[in-house]
Amino acid sequence: MKILVTNDDGIEAPGLWALVGELARAGEVIVFAPSREQSGIGTAITLKQPVRLEEVEPLVAGVSAYRVEGTPADSVILGLEVTDGVDMVFSGINRGSNLGNDVLLSGTVGGALQGYLKGLPSVAISVDYSEPVHFEVAAKLAGLLAHRIRGGSMLLNVNLPNVDSASIRGLEITRVGRGGYSTAFRMGQDGAPGAYRIALGKPDWTGGQGTDIQAVRQGKISITPLKGTLSSARKLPALDGSLPALLRELVGGDETPLGSS
Numbered sequence: 568m569k570i571l572v573t574n575d576d577g578i579e580a581p582g583l584w585a586l587v588g589e590l591a592r593a594g595e596v597i598v599f600a601p602s603r604e605q606s607g608i609g610t611a612i613t614l615k616q617p618v619r620l621e622e623v624e625p626l627v628a629g630v631s632a633y634r635v636e637g638t639p640a641d642s643v644i645l646g647l648e649v650t651d652g653v654d655m656v657f658s659g660i661n662r663g664s665n666l667g668n669d670v671l672l673s674g675t676v677g678g679a680l681q682g683y684l685k686g687l688p689s690v691a692i693s694v695d696y697s698e699p700v701h702f703e704v705a706a707k708l709a710g711l712l713a714h715r716i717r718g719g720s721m722l723l724n725v726n727l728p729n730v731d732s733a734s735i736r737g738l739e740i741t742r743v744g745r746g747g748y749s750t751a752f753r754m755g756q757d758g759a760p761g762a763y764r765i766a767l768g769k770p771d772w773t774g775g776q777g778t779d780i781q782a783v784r785q786g787k788i789s790i791t792p793l794k795g796t797l798s799s800a801r802k803l804p805a806l807d808g809s810l811p812a813l814l815r816e817l818v819g820g821d822e823t824p825l826g827s828s
């Protein structure tokens with residue numbers, strides 16, 4: 568079993584190597600990870616400049632590791648390009664949860680997404696943030712999941728409360744809740760004129776029963792299956808009755824509403 572591992576906290580992050588250490592017992596591990604922290608970079612890819620790839624000394628024996636001057640998505644795209652026979656992709660272990668709306672901005676999820684788009688089972692895995700971060704439960708779970716997801720096509724977003732294994736209250740399949748760090752940004756001055764900083768505020772999570780947010784709040788591990796389509800319901804009251812008029816205004820034409828006779 569060949570496992571490609573990336574993250575968004577950068578190739579030196581302890582969460583990455585905790586994950587690699589456990590996965591290396593399940594199969595052959597190849598690391599392609601960003602050279603520096605890319606949290607919040609989401610699904611971004613680098614198009615207008617070269618992406619450098621450099622083999623580095625792994626922190627776990629028997630593993631090959633490459634530092635990528637780019638994003639988590641770049642790392643997985645390149646990694647799958649230069650490596651034959653990858654069976655699955657893991658991204659993490661992120662230092663900090665990726666719940667609710669933060670899923671869309673998460674570089675951890677953005678890395679795993681590239682594996683999923685190639686048809687591979689792919690897992691983003693994160694631990695709720697508080698010091699010290701317990702990566703060991705997440706790492707062990709990743710090792711157990713690797714044996715169970717092989718051959719399937721799926722994108723899983725896994726979040727764990729930051730507790731030891733004795734304090735885990737359950738394991739639940741969830742849906743994505745609402746709110747998060749990404750809907751609570753603060754803007755601040757950077758000091759220099761015209762320079763600002765976008766800072767993470769206090770997350771405004773609202774998670775009902777069955778959401779990722781609620782599960783982690785209750786001390787449970789959350790496994791959220793994601794899919795690559797973002798479409799909402801096709802009904803759109805603001806536009807549904809006025810599409811013919813909108814089209815007429817856009818491209819001209821007679822007064823007869825399109826679709827009527």
Ligand code: MN
Pocket residue numbers: 575576605606607661662663674675
């Ligand atoms: Mn991160």
